[in-house]
Amino acid sequence: MKGAGFLLAFNLLVLASSFVSAYDPSPLQDFCVAIDDTKNGVFVNGKFCKDPKLATANDFFFSGLNIPKNTSNYVGSAVTPVNVDQIPGLNTLGISLVRIDYAPNGGLNPPHTHPRGTEILVVLEGELYVGFVTSNPNNRLISKILYPGDVFVFPIGLIHFQQNVGKTKAVAFAGLSSQNPGVITIANAVFGSNLPINPDVLARAFQLSNKVVKYLQSRFRSF
Incomplete structure (x- = not known):
C-alpha cells in the first residue's frame, strides 16, 4: 500500500507541475526568435523559430515607446503593446510590455483581464485610480490612487482597470509575465x-x- 500511495502522490505531483507550466513554458535554449517560415523554422511555443545563428539585434529591438499616442477615443486611452508580435525575440521568454496613455479628466483603460499574465504597472505621469476585483464569491475591490513613481500589481486573470483622475494627461508602463498575455475587455466581449x-x-x-x-x-x- 505504501508503494501505491507513493505512486499516487508522484502522479499527482506530475499532474500539478503540468498545470503550473501551462502558461509560457521555460525555454530550453538561449532564445527562439519567432518567424513565419514554416519550411525552415522549428515550431516552439506557438511560433516557428529562426536559426539562432541568423539572429540579429533587430530581433530583440523595438523603438517608439517614447511617443505619446492619440487618446481621442470613446474611453480616452491608448495602449501600445510590445509583445512577441513586435519583438520576435520575446518568443519563449515569458515577458512583454505596454505603454498606456490616458486623456485628462477621466481617461480610462476599461475593466479587462489578461488570461495569460500578471501585470505590474508603474506610473510615469499623472494620477491614476487603479484596482482589481477578486474572484467569486467575495468579488472584493482592491484599489488605490497612484502618483508618478508608484507601482501596482494586477494578479493574473483578475478583472482590473486604470482611470486618470487628474486634470493633465497620464502615462504608465506595465510589464506582463507572458510573451503574449492576451486581453479581454469585459464590456466589449460581453456586449x-x-x-x-x-x-x-x-x-x-x-x-x-x-x-x-x-x-x-x-x-x-x-x-
Whole structure:
C-alpha cells in the first residue's frame, strides 16, 4: 500500500507541475526568435523559430515607446503593446510590455483581464485610480490612487482597470509575465461579441431589460 500511495502522490505531483507550466513554458535554449517560415523554422511555443545563428539585434529591438499616442477615443486611452508580435525575440521568454496613455479628466483603460499574465504597472505621469476585483464569491475591490513613481500589481486573470483622475494627461508602463498575455475587455466581449450573445442571457445575467441590452449591443458593435 505504501508503494501505491507513493505512486499516487508522484502522479499527482506530475499532474500539478503540468498545470503550473501551462502558461509560457521555460525555454530550453538561449532564445527562439519567432518567424513565419514554416519550411525552415522549428515550431516552439506557438511560433516557428529562426536559426539562432541568423539572429540579429533587430530581433530583440523595438523603438517608439517614447511617443505619446492619440487618446481621442470613446474611453480616452491608448495602449501600445510590445509583445512577441513586435519583438520576435520575446518568443519563449515569458515577458512583454505596454505603454498606456490616458486623456485628462477621466481617461480610462476599461475593466479587462489578461488570461495569460500578471501585470505590474508603474506610473510615469499623472494620477491614476487603479484596482482589481477578486474572484467569486467575495468579488472584493482592491484599489488605490497612484502618483508618478508608484507601482501596482494586477494578479493574473483578475478583472482590473486604470482611470486618470487628474486634470493633465497620464502615462504608465506595465510589464506582463507572458510573451503574449492576451486581453479581454469585459464590456466589449460581453456586449460586442461576434456573433451577438442572446439578449435574454445578458438581460438575466445583468438584471437589465432586453431593450437596454440591445441598446448596449448596438453601441459596442459600432466601435
